Amino acid sequence: MGVLKDHPELALFLCLALGYLVGKLRVGPITLGGICGTLIVSLLLGAWAEVQVSGDVKNVFFALFIFSLGYLAGPQFFANLNRKSLRFFVLCFIELVSVLGIAYGLAKVFDLDVGTASGILAGAATESAVVGTATEAIGKLGDLTPDQITQYQGHVATAYTVCYLFGLITIVLYTSQIMPMLMRINLADASRELWEKMRGGSGKGSLEADERAALPGLVGRTYLVTQADGRTIGDLESALGGRVTVEAVKRGSKVHPTAPDFRLSLSDLVLMVGRRANIIEAGRLVGPETPGIPGLDTPLTSRQIALTDKATDGLTIDRLQAQHPEFIKDGVYITDVLRGDQQLPANGDTVVHRGDVLTLVGARSGLSKVVAKIGAVVKNDATDFIYLGLGIVVGSLIGQLVVRLGDIPLSLGTGGGCLISGLLFGWFRSRSQTFGAFPPQAATTLKDMGLALFIACTGLVSGPQAWPLLKEYGALLPFAGIAMVLVPATLSLFVGRKLLKIEKPLLVGAIAGQQCSTPAITAITQTARSSVPMLGYTITYTLSNFLLPLTGPVLVGVLGA
Structure with missing residues (x-):
C-alpha cells in the first residue's frame, strides 16, 4: 500500500489493467466494459490505499479524451445537420429533456447534493463524459469549501458507478430484446428486408473488417488479338465507351507504347484494365483471354x-x-x-x-492529372501535433467563458470547450484533409486512454466517499438508473414510430445511440444479425455525444445556484 501512495502512477495503470480485465466479464449479453470496470477498481483501491493524484493530471487526460471524441465525431456531426436527419434530433431532444428533468426532480424530492445528482445523470445516461464536465463544474462553484468540493466530486463518481450498472443492463435488454417484441417484429428479418429495400433489392451486404471481395470490381486481363486486328487503340477504347483502357501491348518480344493511334495486329498480346463487366465485353471485341504474360504487366x-x-x-x-x-x-x-x-x-x-x-x-501520370483537378492527396500518416495542440488550447479558452442566466453562472469548462473545438477542428480537417492529420487509430487510442485514466484518477480520489453515499442512497441509485433509461427510451419509441415514422430497425439503433450505449448497439446488431440498426445509431450517437456532456455543467449550474 505504501508503494502505491508514494507512486500514484503505479496505482493509475494498475486500475487501468485490472479495470479492463473486470470489464471483459460477461453475463449473458451484458459486459461492463473497460471504463466501468476501471471506475469500480479505482474506487475500491482508492478506499483501501487512499492514493492522492494531482487534479492537473486528471484535467490533462480529460482534455485529451474530450477533444479526440469531438474530432472523430465532427465531420459526421455537421453532415447530419440537415433536414433528412431532423427527425433524429427529436430523439436526442427527448433524451436531454428527460434525463435533465428526472435528475433535477430527484435532487429536489430527495434533497440530493449536486454531486450525487450529477452522478445519477451521468450513470443513468451511460455517458462517461458527463462525469468529467460535472466534476469540473462543481470545482468552479464559488460558495463551496474545498472539502465540500472534494466530497461532492467523489459523490459524482460513486453515483455514476451504481447508476451506470443498472442503466447499462436496462438499455441493453430493453433495446435488443423488449423493443422488438413491443413492435411485434423479428429484428433480424426486419433488418434484412430494410437493407434489401435500401440496396434496391440487390440483397448485397457489406463486408466485415477481415473480408475481401471475391470478385473485385476493378480487374486487369490479357487478350490475344484476333477480332481487333487492324483497329487502333483509340478506336477500341471508344467502342468500349471509354470504360476500359489499354495499358500495354506486346508484339513478339517487344512491349510497345499505348498511343491512341497505335494499330493492333493479329497475335498481339494486350493488357486491358477496367471494371469487370466492361472487361468481359472487351474480350468479345479483341479476342480470347490468355494467362498473365511475363513482361506484360504495368503497375497501377x-x-x-x-x-x-x-x-x-x-x-x-x-x-x-x-x-x-x-x-x-x-x-x-x-x-x-x-x-x-x-x-x-x-x-x-x-x-x-x-x-x-x-x-x-x-497509371501514375494519369492519376496525378485527376488529383490536380478534383482534390488533394490525403495526408494521414502521422499526427499533426501543431493542429492537435492548437485545438486543445482553443477548447480550453472557450471553456473559460462564463454566461450568466440571471443568478445562474453557466460555463462549459475545459471539457465542454474542448468538445466544441474538437468538433470544429475535426470538421475543418475533413474539408480538405491536407493538414491537421490525426489518424483514426491514434485518435481512438488517445480517446479511450484519456477517458480511462481520467476515470481512474476520479475513482482513486473518490474512494473514501463511496461507502457513506451508498449507505445513505443505496436504494435510490438503482431505481434512478433504471427510470432514467426507461422514460426517454419509451417516449422515443412512441414518438419515433407514431409521429416520425422511423423504420423499426433504424429506430431501435437510434434509441441506443441517443443513450450513447455501445454495448446496446452491439447486442442489437447481434440480435439483428445485421449492421442496419447502426445507420440510425450513428446519427443520434454523434448528436448525443456532443449534447449530453453539456448537461453536466447545466445541472450543476442550476442546482448550485
Missing part, C-alpha cells in the same frame, strides 16, 4: 484523395467522370468511397460530396 498506382473542388459536391460518380475526361482518357478508376468512417459503394449512381475520400487506381 493507388491513392486516397479528398474531394476539395466545390463543383464536385453532389455529383454522381458517373457525372464526375463525365465532367473530367481525364478519368477515361488516362484510365483512372474510383474503387472506394469513404465518408467519415462509413464505406460507400463506388457505383456510378453513388453521390459524392466535398470532403469524401476517394480511392483512385490508375
Whole structure:
C-alpha cells in the first residue's frame, strides 16, 4: 500500500489493467466494459490505499479524451445537420429533456447534493463524459469549501458507478430484446428486408473488417488479338465507351507504347484494365483471354484523395467522370468511397460530396492529372501535433467563458470547450484533409486512454466517499438508473414510430445511440444479425455525444445556484 501512495502512477495503470480485465466479464449479453470496470477498481483501491493524484493530471487526460471524441465525431456531426436527419434530433431532444428533468426532480424530492445528482445523470445516461464536465463544474462553484468540493466530486463518481450498472443492463435488454417484441417484429428479418429495400433489392451486404471481395470490381486481363486486328487503340477504347483502357501491348518480344493511334495486329498480346463487366465485353471485341504474360504487366498506382473542388459536391460518380475526361482518357478508376468512417459503394449512381475520400487506381501520370483537378492527396500518416495542440488550447479558452442566466453562472469548462473545438477542428480537417492529420487509430487510442485514466484518477480520489453515499442512497441509485433509461427510451419509441415514422430497425439503433450505449448497439446488431440498426445509431450517437456532456455543467449550474 505504501508503494502505491508514494507512486500514484503505479496505482493509475494498475486500475487501468485490472479495470479492463473486470470489464471483459460477461453475463449473458451484458459486459461492463473497460471504463466501468476501471471506475469500480479505482474506487475500491482508492478506499483501501487512499492514493492522492494531482487534479492537473486528471484535467490533462480529460482534455485529451474530450477533444479526440469531438474530432472523430465532427465531420459526421455537421453532415447530419440537415433536414433528412431532423427527425433524429427529436430523439436526442427527448433524451436531454428527460434525463435533465428526472435528475433535477430527484435532487429536489430527495434533497440530493449536486454531486450525487450529477452522478445519477451521468450513470443513468451511460455517458462517461458527463462525469468529467460535472466534476469540473462543481470545482468552479464559488460558495463551496474545498472539502465540500472534494466530497461532492467523489459523490459524482460513486453515483455514476451504481447508476451506470443498472442503466447499462436496462438499455441493453430493453433495446435488443423488449423493443422488438413491443413492435411485434423479428429484428433480424426486419433488418434484412430494410437493407434489401435500401440496396434496391440487390440483397448485397457489406463486408466485415477481415473480408475481401471475391470478385473485385476493378480487374486487369490479357487478350490475344484476333477480332481487333487492324483497329487502333483509340478506336477500341471508344467502342468500349471509354470504360476500359489499354495499358500495354506486346508484339513478339517487344512491349510497345499505348498511343491512341497505335494499330493492333493479329497475335498481339494486350493488357486491358477496367471494371469487370466492361472487361468481359472487351474480350468479345479483341479476342480470347490468355494467362498473365511475363513482361506484360504495368503497375497501377493507388491513392486516397479528398474531394476539395466545390463543383464536385453532389455529383454522381458517373457525372464526375463525365465532367473530367481525364478519368477515361488516362484510365483512372474510383474503387472506394469513404465518408467519415462509413464505406460507400463506388457505383456510378453513388453521390459524392466535398470532403469524401476517394480511392483512385490508375497509371501514375494519369492519376496525378485527376488529383490536380478534383482534390488533394490525403495526408494521414502521422499526427499533426501543431493542429492537435492548437485545438486543445482553443477548447480550453472557450471553456473559460462564463454566461450568466440571471443568478445562474453557466460555463462549459475545459471539457465542454474542448468538445466544441474538437468538433470544429475535426470538421475543418475533413474539408480538405491536407493538414491537421490525426489518424483514426491514434485518435481512438488517445480517446479511450484519456477517458480511462481520467476515470481512474476520479475513482482513486473518490474512494473514501463511496461507502457513506451508498449507505445513505443505496436504494435510490438503482431505481434512478433504471427510470432514467426507461422514460426517454419509451417516449422515443412512441414518438419515433407514431409521429416520425422511423423504420423499426433504424429506430431501435437510434434509441441506443441517443443513450450513447455501445454495448446496446452491439447486442442489437447481434440480435439483428445485421449492421442496419447502426445507420440510425450513428446519427443520434454523434448528436448525443456532443449534447449530453453539456448537461453536466447545466445541472450543476442550476442546482448550485
